[in-house]
Each structure stands twice: as structure tokens, then as C-alpha cells.
Amino acid sequence: KAGVTQTPRYLIKTRGQQVTLSCSPISGHRSVSWYQQTPGQGLQFLFEYFSETQRNKGNFPGRFSGRQFSNSRSEMNVSTLELGDSALYLCASSLGPSSLVYSGGHNEQFFGPGTRLTVL
Amino acid sequence: GENVEQHPSTLSVQEGDSAVIKCTYSDSASNYFPWYKQELGKRPQLIIDIRSNVGEKKDQRIAVTLNKTAKHFSLHITETQPEDSAVYFCAALGVDSSYKLIFGSGTRLLVRP
16 A cells, blocks of 8 residues: 655745645545644644544644645645745644544554755 | 653663653643654654553553653663664644644654664
């Protein structure tokens, strides 16, 4: 079974531009979560999508948005890029939403390789 | 808000020694605690997880312990090997506002041959 894929793998943008990142989950997985990874900050949760609906959102400004398509592929968009947006953006796919874990279900998140975004 | 603190940020051990990484979480309703290993240039991968109804879980050389009262959980790696060198992240399932994994800031483990 193919793993989670993300495109593009690398991006260089300038301040003020916008960017769209793509994530294709494992076949059969319906949930995609996005994280921002920066040195020393660990993984910061951006948002989670399940069945084309945003289930929850992290503490990021409205410049960060996302969506999910009927085939479970997800995109995230960052508008008006700032230098501080430079990071590795990881997506993770799972069978169901995170709430499934709370109720005792098995719902491992499988990470993609990430998109390294550099804002100049 | 929901928070997970992880210590130490870096850890260097001699091959064969044990390594311990500790995390503290703030959301008392959290009931799921996974640990991820991220090798250099690779994606994070789940290595072990524990639920709040269990105090300890082992898988070969790795084990995780959980103290719900103190809201602490720890990763223990015994008989460390050079291939254990990586960044380890703890996480807790945040419930306070919505269900999501809250990650610690990571521990860079270096196992010296």
C-alpha cells in the first residue's frame, strides 16, 4: 500500500506571496491532519479534515487555510507569506478523525515526507 | 491552553546505556499518548503508544510509563544502539477544545558508539 505523499517537496517563495501544498493520504484513509514543524518548536497542529469537513483548527492566523476533496486528498494554503512561515509542513493521514482515538479506537497517524517551505 | 512539555531537549548516551525522555501534559482529559521517532531527513513514525487505562507498556527495548495523577509520561529505551539516534516526540491527545494531537518540542537523542 502506498504511503502518504506530499507535493511539492521543496518550495521557495518571497514575502507576500501565497502557496498551496498538497497531501495524498493512504488509500482508504479519510482523515488528514496538517502540522508545522520548526526547529525547537516540535510539531504544531494546523488543522484536521475528515470527510471534506474541517474538524478542528490550531492556533494559527487566518492566512492558513485548507480543504479536503472527495477523494480525501487535502490541500493547505498560506496567503501573504511571512518570513516566519518558513518551516517543514507535514501532513498525516489516518482512517478516521482524532475523536476516534479518544473513544478507544485504533487510529494511527501516518506522516508524509513533508514540504520544506522557505520564505525569502 | 493545552500544552505538552518535553525534557531534555538533547540527550547523549553511550551505546548500551539507557535513555529516558520525560513529558508532562496539561489536559487532564487526555487519554492517549503516542511517541514518534524522526530520523534525520525522514518523516515521524509511531514507535509506541499508551492509553490512560494502562500504567506501562513495553515493546522489546522500548517502554512507556504513564502517571495520570501527576500528568507525566516517559519513554525508556534500554540497551541503546547507534540506530536509536533520532529526534523523539511525545504527544497527548488534546480534548479541551477539540480532539487533536499536541506534540512536545522533541528530544534529540545521540547514541555514541
